[in-house]
Amino acid sequence: xxxxxxxxxxxxxxxxxxxxxxxxxxxxxxxxxxxxxxxxxxxxxxxxxxxxxxxxxxxxxxxxxxxxxxxxxxxxxxxxxxxxxxxxxxxxxxxxxxxxxxxxxxxxxxxxxxxxxxxxxxxxxxxxxxxxxxxxxxxxxxxxxxxxxxxxxxxxxxxxxxxxxxxxxxxxxxxxxxxxxxxxxxxxxxxxxxxxxxxxxxxxxxxxxxxxxxxxxxxxxxxxxxxxxxxxxxxxxxxxxxxxxxxxxxxxxxxxxxxxxxxxxxxxxxxxxxxxxxxxxxxxxxxxxxxxxxxxxxxxxxxxxxxxxxxxxxxxxxxxxxxxxxxxxxxxxxxxxxxxxxxxxxxxxxxxxxxxxxxxxxxxxxxxxxxxxxxxxxxxxxxxxxxxxxxxxxxxxxxxxxxxxxxxxxxxxxxxxxxxxxxxxxxxxxxxxxxxxxxxxxxxx
Numbered sequence: 001x002x003x004x005x006x007x008x009x010x011x012x013x014x015x016x017x018x019x020x021x022x023x024x025x026x027x028x029x030x031x032x033x034x035x036x037x038x039x040x041x042x043x044x045x046x047x048x049x050x051x052x053x054x055x056x057x058x059x060x061x062x063x064x065x066x067x068x069x070x071x072x073x074x075x076x077x078x079x080x081x082x083x084x085x086x087x088x089x090x091x092x093x094x095x096x097x098x099x100x101x102x103x104x105x106x107x108x109x110x111x112x113x114x115x116x117x118x119x120x121x122x123x124x125x126x127x128x129x130x131x132x133x134x135x136x137x138x139x140x141x142x143x144x145x146x147x148x149x150x151x152x153x154x155x156x157x158x159x160x161x162x163x164x165x166x167x168x169x170x171x172x173x174x175x176x177x178x179x180x181x182x183x184x185x186x187x188x189x190x191x192x193x194x195x196x197x198x199x200x201x202x203x204x205x206x207x208x209x210x211x212x213x214x215x216x217x218x219x220x221x222x223x224x225x226x227x228x229x230x231x232x233x234x235x236x237x238x239x240x241x242x243x244x245x246x247x248x249x250x251x252x253x254x255x256x257x258x259x260x261x262x263x264x265x266x267x268x269x270x271x272x273x274x275x276x277x278x279x280x281x282x283x284x285x286x287x288x289x290x291x292x293x294x295x296x297x298x299x300x301x302x303x304x305x306x307x308x309x310x311x312x313x314x315x316x317x318x319x320x321x322x323x324x325x326x327x328x329x330x331x332x333x334x335x336x337x338x339x340x341x342x343x344x345x346x347x348x349x350x351x352x353x354x355x356x357x358x359x360x361x362x363x364x365x366x367x368x369x370x371x372x373x374x375x376x377x378x379x380x381x382x383x384x385x386x387x388x389x390x391x392x393x394x395x396x397x398x399x400x401x402x403x404x405x406x407x408x409x410x411x412x413x414x415x416x417x418x419x420x421x422x423x424x425x426x427x428x429x430x431x432x433x434x435x436x437x438x439x440x441x442x443x444x445x
Contacts, residue, residue: 036064036065036066037062037063037064037069037116037118037122037124038062038063038064038066038124039060039061039062039063039074039114039115039116039124039125039126040060040061040126041058041059041060041061041100041112041113041114041126041127041128042058042059042128042416042417043056043057043058043059043128043129043130043416044056044057044058044059046416047414047416048128048129048130048131048389048414048416049130049131049133049134049414050130050131050132050133051132051133052104052105052106052107052132052133053103053104053105054103054132055101055102055103056101056102056103056104056110056130056132057099057100057101058076058078058099058100058101058102058112058114058128058130059097059098059099060074060076060091060093060097060098060099060100060114060126061096061097062074062093062096062097062116063096067096068095068096068097069093069095069096070095070096071092071093071094072092072093072096072116073090073091073092073093074090074091074093074098074114074115074116075088075089075090075091075114075115075116076088076089076090076091076100076112076113076114076115077089077112077113078100078102078110078111078112078113079110079111080104080108080109080110080111080342080343080344080397081108081109081110081111081129081343081344081395081396081397082111082344082392082395083338083342083343083344083397084342087102091114100112100114102130104132106132107132107133107134107135107136107137107138108132108134108137108343108397109129109130109131109132109134109389109395109396109397109400110129110130110132111127111128111129111390112127112128112129112130113125113126113127114126114127127390127419128389128390128416129389129390129396129416130389131389131396131400131414134396134397134400135400135404136404137397137400137401137404138341138401138404139335139373139374139401139404139405140335140337140338140339140340140341140343140373140401141337141340141368143368143374143377144365144368144369144374147368147369147374148378150271150369151319151369154187154277154281155281155284155319157187157281158186158187158281158284158285161185161186161187162185163184163185163285163288163289163292164184164185165182165183165184165289166182166183166184167180167181167182167195168180168181170194170222170246172196172222172226173222173223173226174196174223174226174227174229174230175230176198176199176230177196177197177198177199177226177229177230178196178197178198178199179194179195179196179222179225179226179229180194180195180196181193181194181195181245181246182194182195182236182238182289184285184286184288184289185285186242186278186281186282186285187277187278187281187285188242188277188278188281189241189242189243189278189282190242190282191238191242191282191285191286191289192220192238192239192241192242192243192244192245193220193225193236193237193238193239193245193286194220194221194222194224194225194226194236194237194245195225195235195236195289196222196225196226196228196229196235196236197229197234197235197293197295198229198230198232201234201295202295203294203295204294204295204296204297204298205295205297206232206233206234206295206296206297207232207233207234207296207297207299207300207301207302207438207441208233208234208235208236208287208290208291208296208300208301208302209228209233209234209235209236209302209304209434210235210236210237210238210283210286210287210290210301210302210303210304210316211224211225211228211235211236211237211238211303211304211305211309212237212238212240212283212303212304212305212308212309212312212313212316213237213238213239213240213305213308213309213312214240214305214306214307214308214309214310214332215240215264215307215308215332215347215348216240216256217240217241217243217252217253217255217256217260218239218252219239219243219244219245219246219247219252220237220238220239220245221237222237222245222246224237225237233302234290234293234295234296236286236289236290238282238286240279240308240309240312241255241260241263241279242278242282243255263275264347264348264350265348265350268350268363268366268367269362269363269366270366271366271369271370274366274369274370276333276370277370279312280312280315280319280370283303283312283315283316283319283320284316284319284320287301287316287320287322287323291322299324299441299442299445300324300325300437300438300441300442301322301323301324301325302323302324302325302326302327302434302437302438303316303317303323303325303326303327304326304327304430304434305327305328305329306328306329306330306331306386306422307329307330307331307332307347307393307394307420308332308333308347309328309329310328310329310330310331310332310385310386310394311328311331311332311333311334311372313326313327313328313331313383314326314328314331314372314375314376314379314383314402315372315375317375317378317379317381317383318375318376318377318378318379319375319378323379323381324381324382324437324441325381325382325383325433325434325437326379326381326383326384327383327384327430327431327433327434328383328384328385328386329385329386329422329426329427329430330386330387330388330391330393330394330399330418330420330421330422330426331346331372331385331394331399331402332346332347332348332372332393332394333346333347333348333350333370333371333372334346334371334372334373334394334398334399334401334402335371335372335373335397335398335401335402336350336351336364336367336368336370336371337351337359337364337367337368337371338397338398338401339351339353339357339358339359340359340364343397343398344395344397344398345395345398346372346393346394346395346398346399347393347394350363350367350370351363351364351367372402373401373402373405374405375402376402376403376405376406377405377406377407379406379407379408380407380408381408382408382409382410382411382437383406383408383410383411384410384411384412384413384429384430384433384434385399385402385403385406385410385411385412385413386412386413386415386422386426386429386430387399387400387403387412387413387414387415388415388417388418388419388420388421388423389414389415389416389417389418390416390417390418390419391418391419391420392419392420393419393420394420400412411429411433413425413426413429413430
């Protein structure tokens with residue numbers, strides 16, 4: 001009879017790769033319940049739009065391994081788009097489902113957050129948003145009386161500086177497109193970007209596309225400019241800071257950690273020193289360069305960007321009458337003075353709040369000259385805006401405040417499930433609107 005293999009012998013055989021039957025029990029950690037939980041919350045209506053005072057039903061679902069939990073308790077909160085007042089509570093779900101009811105008695109947005117702590121200690125959360133007659137959201141403050149005078153004076157300073165464009169050829173990532181690194185003088189830092197156009201383009205044949213960047217520190221996008229050029233545009237993509245293009249990633253990380261750290265709030269003590277002053281004037285200078293190109297058709301000029309770039313698109317439309325269309329995805333810098341109307345402001349929260357919860361009086365006045373709500377009143381050309389209903393960076397309340405101030409033909413793409421991003425659907429909507437505008441302008445010749 002063969003002798004039983006000892007445990008020590010069994011372990012040695014396993015160590016050298018010999019497969020033998022394992023007779024001992026599975027360890028207790030393998031018998032723990034699965035931690036594959038999923039919690040969601042969404043409005044009962046797909047479009048997530050409601051009337052003032054109407055009950056909004058936030059439907060909560062909790063699953064484990066794709067199946068409803070028989071019973072579980074969650075925590076929830078509702079707020080005015082992340083701004084007080086906040087209501088909190090607990091809810092026992094039955095068969096994985098439950099409802100958090102809420103309402104808002106003014107135009108704005110409701111935000112609902114839910115939390116579930118699993119038996120093994122992991123904490124899951126989800127968020128949903130609902131628009132409450134958002135087309136009735138008003139500006140928190142009026143446009144300063146000298147808003148136009150201030151920006152006219154700034155543009156006069158720009159006119160006094162020669163453009164002095166420097167074009168350096170770079171390899172194109174697209175066939176039949178020629179590309180250049182552009183440097184052009186402006187107030188402070190230069191316009192710095194990649195300029196692209198179809199090879200052999202005829203004089204007065206191309207619409208203009210100026211693309212601008214969201215927050216952060218990075219090179220201009222060569223691929224962005226080249227792609228728009230391949231689609232038949234005279235295209236320019238500029239970085240936000242007038243810094244060199246095409247450097248290693250570490251170059252931009254060092255700038256973000258050093259010289260450009262905290263640029264978002266820099267100089268906010270005076271309207272003459274706000275960091276965004278130079279950024280906004282570079283938009284006009286970029287347009288100066290583009291409209292001098294012989295290939296421009298003399299008719300169409302589009303500015304397109306998202307987040308901080310969305311703000312720049314609105315600024316360009318409000319500052320420069322040569323712009324004919326703008327596309328602003330989840331725009332930043334909207335309704336800086338929102339606290340004056342007891343509501344949330346958009347990125348970068350330019351106006352600090354004191355210990356008493358009141359906004360800094362000086363910065364509040366400065367911020368009005370850099371508020372998209374006010375630039376929007378001067379943007380009389382058509383445009384499209386996108387908005388995420390659970391965007392906590394550029395909250396929908398602030399975006400709608402700017403959108404509602406636009407006097408021209410306009411379109412807004414509501415994106416209820418989106419955070420601070422441009423979804424594929426929103427991106428398609430903006431690009432479709434851009435191409436429609438170009439086609440309309442060509443047909444109107």
